[in-house]
Amino acid sequence: MAGQNIKIELNAVIVAVTGGEPQLLIDPDMALPSGPFETGHRTLEQGLRNWAQSKGGQPLGYVEQLYTFADKDRAAGHERLVSIGYLALVHANPAAKQNNWSPWYRHFPWEDHRKGVPVIIAKTIMPGLNTWKSSGSDTVKRERSQRIGIAFPKDMRRWNEEHVLQRYELLWEAGLVEEAQGKKTNMLGTAMAHDHRRILATAMARLRAKIKYRPVVFELMPESFTLLQLQNAVEALAGLRLHKQNFRRLVETQGLVEETGAVTSGASGRPAKLFAFRREVLVERAATGTKLPRS
Amino acid sequence: MAGQNIKIELNAVIVAVTGGEPQLLIDPDMALPSGPFETGHRTLEQGLRNWAQSKGGQPLGYVEQLYTFADKDRAAGHERLVSIGYLALVHANPAAKQNNWSPWYRHFPWEDHRKGVPVIIAKTIMPGLNTWKSSGSDTVKRERSQRIGIAFPKDMRRWNEEHVLQRYELLWEAGLVEEAQGKKTNMLGTAMAHDHRRILATAMARLRAKIKYRPVVFELMPESFTLLQLQNAVEALAGLRLHKQNFRRLVETQGLVEETGAVTSGASGRPAKLFAFRREVLVERAATGTKLPRS
């Protein structure tokens, strides 16, 4: 690609959980924070941390690369745009209460099942998808039907919270999200600039998958917290309600936390013990759940 | 980065399993196949598939992006090199028996535990790591000791086959791999060009993790196969020996395969039934093992 103009852009989905809601840093023009990769930066991640801190106010905690795109249609004019997406987690910080934090379910209302199945699914999504399905040939119909059945199963016990991206892509193909059409009526969720909602979907999917096998939630928690607060954070990310007793059993048998000795007070109900993340697990728990029958 | 010379390079770890060994496509100069990202390509993956097919002979099957680097020290001269790593799987093809396939354990002899713990670990690695450990301050010693204990545990039942990258990085830091020093004596495994061995480590780790929750092994298998062949392929990738009966129970209860009706013949021992991958699972098994106590 020598000789052609290439621009490298870093995009970051910067997430915090405040007020029991996952929030993301977003520009007023509905764009993810992004910046150019500067010559001075030693590595991509370094570049990201640099401008993210200057922009968002607080330093990034956990950072992970999501995906690199260079699709032709992303280019503006005849220069080629390569964009590298990142997921970053920051600890809730009430001080940095800027108004550029926005709840992520605003862009994905169908992904929040904490208060039951969102009505938007039955009321808008399924009709829209069905219309789209019917508009194809028989072969296409069958294939679409199958994809719909997986993304938005009839039996909601089969709802897989990790399929955020597949669902978004389905809605896109069906022309039900604004970015796909430019239309603005009866569209689902709040649109974002460019393909940023797609990047957010990727980030949500990654994070929802990751919390299950890596102790990343703690990157979003304050120093000490109650088990209920922890559970609420996980529920907020997963968009699901969890079984309380089993959740604590899980956390405790995995040895993820330790009591600080302190307890909460003031709130209604029995005071809860405060816990802190056991950083040791990051090293000891090299154990990633085996799924192979080793001999 | 406007104005600066940027070069985008695609690197691919192209894997096949033949003769019970994972093999990778590699240049005579020990470099991973790589090529520039051309202006004409619509997407990165398209670009990759294009030159990979012309280079390797056979079309790529499963493809997945690994990581994008742009570290300053990767640059040659004053142009900036961005390299995007991919993992690609191809079905074993005896026809395309070019001699540019090479077994991956050649570069990672310490990762193959199928015939017991490799002697190289006790004979070369541990002494080398211990020397390196001792050369630090007390704090450094403790930290290194911990990392060593996880990467190369005393109790081999704790060996985690997924930690390929961590182990490689440890050996690098300890100066035990050639790329780190330029020395060529008593070094571990066959070195590769640039940082390509590191990319291979990333690919191995990703693949070893992925076979546990996604049916990707089948991307490496021929149309029909016996359960033992399937097991051998998984063992080859994981570098571990598995429990035969439990392996088949796993495969069968997961509904991953179906009998073709045919059986093997000729070989010694009781003939084995031939199976084929049930492609349906790709759609039905939207189920990614839940780990959260949903309510």
Add this chain to the structure above:
DNA sequence: TCAATTAATGCTCAAAAGGAGCATAAATCG
């Protein structure tokens, strides 16, 4: 002050998944 309400915790029980190994079947090999 006391019952009602709200959370936090402790425990139990049954079902499902995972780990090890014994036993039998059906070919090829010398």
Add this chain to the structure above:
DNA sequence: CGATTTATGCTCCTTTTGAGCATTAATTGA
């Protein structure tokens, strides 16, 4: 034909999960 080799069927026991009942300890509102 007996020895050897690989395939397959099954059992048993241990852990992990899924669901819920019961009890404890605060706050809140008559």
